Amino acid sequence: MGVTDFFDPDGIAVIGASKTEGKLGNDAMTNIRTYDGDVYPVNPSSSGEVYGYEFVDSVHDVDADLALCCVPSPVVPEVLEECGEAGIGAAVIFAGGFAEVDEDGQELEDEVVRIGEEYDMTILGPNTAGYCIPHLDLYGSFVPQIREVETGNVALLAQSGGVGVTSSFQLDREEYGVSAMFGLGNRANTGFAELIPVLDDDPNTDAIALHIEGTDDIDNFIEVCREAETPIVAYKAGSEDLSEFVQSHTGAPIQDRETYEEALADEGVVFVSSVTELLDASRAIADTPTPDGKNVGVVTAQAGPGIIISDELDERGAKFPDLEAETQQRVDDLLQGITYTENPVDTGRPLPEFGQVIDAVGRDDNVDMVIVYEIYEDSLGYPVEELEALAENVDKPIIFTVAGPAEGFEEERLQMEAAGIPTFRAPERGAHAVAALIDSVDEDA
Amino acid sequence: MGVTDFFDPDGIAVIGASKTEGKLGNDAMTNIRTYDGDVYPVNPSSSGEVYGYEFVDSVHDVDADLALCCVPSPVVPEVLEECGEAGIGAAVIFAGGFAEVDEDGQELEDEVVRIGEEYDMTILGPNTAGYCIPHLDLYGSFVPQIREVETGNVALLAQSGGVGVTSSFQLDREEYGVSAMFGLGNRANTGFAELIPVLDDDPNTDAIALHIEGTDDIDNFIEVCREAETPIVAYKAGSEDLSEFVQSHTGAPIQDRETYEEALADEGVVFVSSVTELLDASRAIADTPTPDGKNVGVVTAQAGPGIIISDELDERGAKFPDLEAETQQRVDDLLQGITYTENPVDTGRPLPEFGQVIDAVGRDDNVDMVIVYEIYEDSLGYPVEELEALAENVDKPIIFTVAGPAEGFEEERLQMEAAGIPTFRAPERGAHAVAALIDSVDEDA
Numbered sequence: 071m072g073v074t075d076f077f078d079p080d081g082i083a084v085i086g087a088s089k090t091e092g093k094l095g096n097d098a099m100t101n102i103r104t105y106d107g108d109v110y111p112v113n114p115s116s117s118g119e120v121y122g123y124e125f126v127d128s129v130h131d132v133d134a135d136l137a138l139c140c141v142p143s144p145v146v147p148e149v150l151e152e153c154g155e156a157g158i159g160a161a162v163i164f165a166g167g168f169a170e171v172d173e174d175g176q177e178l179e180d181e182v183v184r185i186g187e188e189y190d191m192t193i194l195g196p197n198t199a200g201y202c203i204p205h206l207d208l209y210g211s212f213v214p215q216i217r218e219v220e221t222g223n224v225a226l227l228a229q230s231g232g233v234g235v236t237s238s239f240q241l242d243r244e245e246y247g248v249s250a251m252f253g254l255g256n257r258a259n260t261g262f263a264e265l266i267p268v269l270d271d272d273p274n275t276d277a278i279a280l281h282i283e284g285t286d287d288i289d290n291f292i293e294v295c296r297e298a299e300t301p302i303v304a305y306k307a308g309s310e311d312l313s314e315f316v317q318s319h320t321g322a323p324i325q326d327r328e329t330y331e332e333a334l335a336d337e338g339v340v341f342v343s344s345v346t347e348l349l350d351a352s353r354a355i356a357d358t359p360t361p362d363g364k365n366v367g368v369v370t371a372q373a374g375p376g377i378i379i380s381d382e383l384d385e386r387g388a389k390f391p392d393l394e395a396e397t398q399q400r401v402d403d404l405l406q407g408i409t410y411t412e413n414p415v416d417t418g419r420p421l422p423e424f425g426q427v428i429d430a431v432g433r434d435d436n437v438d439m440v441i442v443y444e445i446y447e448d449s450l451g452y453p454v455e456e457l458e459a460l461a462e463n464v465d466k467p468i469i470f471t472v473a474g475p476a477e478g479f480e481e482e483r484l485q486m487e488a489a490g491i492p493t494f495r496a497p498e499r500g501a502h503a504v505a506a507l508i509d510s511v512d513e514d515a
Numbered sequence: 516m517g518v519t520d521f522f523d524p525d526g527i528a529v530i531g532a533s534k535t536e537g538k539l540g541n542d543a544m545t546n547i548r549t550y551d552g553d554v555y556p557v558n559p560s561s562s563g564e565v566y567g568y569e570f571v572d573s574v575h576d577v578d579a580d581l582a583l584c585c586v587p588s589p590v591v592p593e594v595l596e597e598c599g600e601a602g603i604g605a606a607v608i609f610a611g612g613f614a615e616v617d618e619d620g621q622e623l624e625d626e627v628v629r630i631g632e633e634y635d636m637t638i639l640g641p642n643t644a645g646y647c648i649p650h651l652d653l654y655g656s657f658v659p660q661i662r663e664v665e666t667g668n669v670a671l672l673a674q675s676g677g678v679g680v681t682s683s684f685q686l687d688r689e690e691y692g693v694s695a696m697f698g699l700g701n702r703a704n705t706g707f708a709e710l711i712p713v714l715d716d717d718p719n720t721d722a723i724a725l726h727i728e729g730t731d732d733i734d735n736f737i738e739v740c741r742e743a744e745t746p747i748v749a750y751k752a753g754s755e756d757l758s759e760f761v762q763s764h765t766g767a768p769i770q771d772r773e774t775y776e777e778a779l780a781d782e783g784v785v786f787v788s789s790v791t792e793l794l795d796a797s798r799a800i801a802d803t804p805t806p807d808g809k810n811v812g813v814v815t816a817q818a819g820p821g822i823i824i825s826d827e828l829d830e831r832g833a834k835f836p837d838l839e840a841e842t843q844q845r846v847d848d849l850l851q852g853i854t855y856t857e858n859p860v861d862t863g864r865p866l867p868e869f870g871q872v873i874d875a876v877g878r879d880d881n882v883d884m885v886i887v888y889e890i891y892e893d894s895l896g897y898p899v900e901e902l903e904a905l906a907e908n909v910d911k912p913i914i915f916t917v918a919g920p921a922e923g924f925e926e927e928r929l930q931m932e933a934a935g936i937p938t939f940r941a942p943e944r945g946a947h948a949v950a951a952l953i954d955s956v957d958e959d960a
Contacts, residue, residue: 213890
């Protein structure tokens with residue numbers, strides 16, 4: 071019983087399941103279909119089947135340890151009480167209308183918390199879009215098409231289910247996935263402090279991405295971040311100016327960004343300032359080795375974007391070390407007559423030697439990580455073979471910023487991804503990913 | 516003769532044209548093929564044809580007023596002199612190896628400037644990837660596949676040809692295009708001050724996007740921005756810390772961002788802080804009416820992303836006005852029992868009434884512009900009809916932030932674009948686009 075039931079449920083009850091398309095209890099059923107285990111649509115006023123599963127009248131008639139509650143808020147305490155009696159260890163409550171609304175909602179939520187305590191039941195929500203674990207084909211959410219989200223190695227833990235869902239879709243649109251996505255909602259008894267340790271232990275999760283609005287138990291939050299071995303990246307939304315709107319959303323206390331940034335940065339959490347940065351930084355950190363220092367080698371085939379990248383990195387505390395004499399000689403030999411062979415190295419145009427230049431800079435002992443920029447040219451392609459060999463031979467991050475026509479570089483981009491080289495589609499996105507790697511460097515190590 | 520020859524050449528000479536694939540003189544020929552006019556490959560050491568055009572020995576044998584010079588830097592002055600003698604009014608010089616390199620390069624560039632003056636010849640470059648004008652099928656560049664870039668209503672004027680190219684491709688990947696793209700390079704005699712007035716007069720250009728590294732003639736720059744009627748958005752790259760690298764690139768003087776921002780903001784130029792923001796802001800400004808004030812109506816189907824958007828806008832000076840009594844009544848009627856019906860309006864989930872809620876907020880006289888956020892659901896779709904009607908009936912910007920599965924919303928997104936409603940694919944991108952609209956408001960008006 072407990073949080074792990076979300077990951078490995080032995081039977082799932084969908085309470086308030088419905089045959090009617092567009093209803094929340096129907097959407098939840100369409101998503102849970104992919105799960106390879108027993109699913110029980112529970113609804114005393116329905117009979118027959120929905121998506122091949124036979125309706126049952128009561129949660130007492132099922133053999134399940136996870137419940138997806140698709141009922142409106144006034145009915146939730148009663149339903150939850152029955153779940154507890156039936157021995158269900160974990161429940162997801164989708165409905166809104168609790169602490170985020172008014173006093174009556176707060177009372178309803180207090181009741182939910184009390185029932186959770188009485189039956190030792192782990193409750194996700196209320197007021198959440200749910201969760202998903204793609205590699206288990208487990209989509210415990212009412213959001214249509216969430217089951218299109220594929221498996222990745224970043225876990226999303228979002229205070230807002232909407233942000234968790236939109237982030238999952240944003241990764242999906244760029245051909246990535248998630249190891250897990252949890253929307254916390256009102257956090258009756260399951261919040262950051264409960265889920266971070268579980269995701270930290272999850273072998274499929276290589277980085278944890280947090281979306282924070284505000285939380286009461288900031289001390290526990292800090293404590294679990296301190297103890298986590300998996301890298302954590304965080305984005306804090308909701309400023310003090312918008313207090314009324316934020317409060318109305320999840321009942322979260324109003325806390326400013328700085329409070330979190332100061333407290334969590336000490337525990338090694340990397341802070342970012344947008345959803346896209348959260349996803350990009352998490353991917354970069356999940357997919358590459360931890361750099362030994364902040365020394366960045368920049369290799370660009372076009373100087374203008376190289377300047378933009380270097381500029382952003384400079385502002386974020388990167389160092390651009392001189393190359394070792396041997397590296398410099400190798401680069402000079404490769405780029406005879408070329409504009410700028412020192413770090414940042416600018417080849418002026420894509421060249422057949424571009425991969426060897428990256429290799430030279432990547433193997434330089436002065437360089438802790440490499441960022442590459444190149445506009446794709448059909449006739450040359452990207453230097454995938456050299457990059458694969460480099461990634462295999464050096465224990466440092468290599469980040470590749472792609473650019474070019476819509477269809478051009480996709481195949482080679484995916485090859486680079488497979489080789490552990492994260493790719494990004496705009497100069498500032500590559501730079502922000504490297505900035506996150508810089509922030510992840512443990513200065514005391 | 517002059518800058519307009521770039522837009523309406525009467526015959527194009529490609530000097531240093533080549534049959535050999537991968538050579539710059541061949542790449543330029545592949546791109547220029549689409550042009551509906553006379554093209555002359557000029558190369559005394561080649562004979563026969565390239566892509567169906569017959570080689571000629573000398574620029575004296577052609578009837579052209581634009582030359583694309585695909586020869587290496589040492590030969591450029593000689594070639595340019597011949598172009599002048601042959602009466603060619605405009606030339607593009609692709610080669611690097613001029614003022615950006617060393618003293619000798621500076622002398623070579625001085626010679627280029629002198630020849631330009633002697634023959635009254637407009638010179639784009641040297642050290643540029645060239646330019647393109649998709650609606651004329653005119654791609655004067657050596658960059659492979661640049662001709663895949665389609666027609667749009669934003670003109671890109673980039674100090675770095677590489678940034679011009681990568682920005683064009685970035686727009687292209689998201690199904691947009693450009694009205695024109697010019698990479699300035701070393702600006703022998705054609706820079707921002709010469710091209711902005713021409714783009715301002717261009718009926719196909721609704722916004723001008725600038726990428727700035729640094730320029731000597733900042734007074735002229737400010738002057739043309741002041742006189743332009745077309746909205747201008749600018750991004751300044753190249754900080755003082757990176758001076759050597761920047762200098763080596765275009766020989767641009769080192770100037771900080773603040774210098775430009777202060778001077779140009781007074782002339783109504785909107786400043787942004789990344790390439791993606793430059794493109795998004797330009798699209799938003801090109802496609803929507805100028806707002807009367809900074810009052811933003813926010814309508815979101817999911818509160819979490821709505822908070823992120825409102826948060827970003829709050830930091831950028833947006834105001835969130837109360838809705839008029841009549842609007843509030845209409846919204847309350849539509850959203851009975853819903854979380855938050857005041858501005859920002861949060862419907863909690865996509866609903867059939869969502870389009871009517873947007874309509875109510877959009878027609879409110881307190882609201883100068885509207886931003887919408889909604890995760891796409893297949894069964895509901897996006898409220899395209901309501902949005903089309905609203906866009907037709909109110910003279911204010913409507914911005915739609917899309918989210919959802921990879922393939923889901925594309926058709927409806929394009930319908931919204933066609934109705935003059937710019938769409939963006941991440942919460943912060945929608946917010947930044949609206950922030951640019953806020954910055955475009957003339958406070959003295």
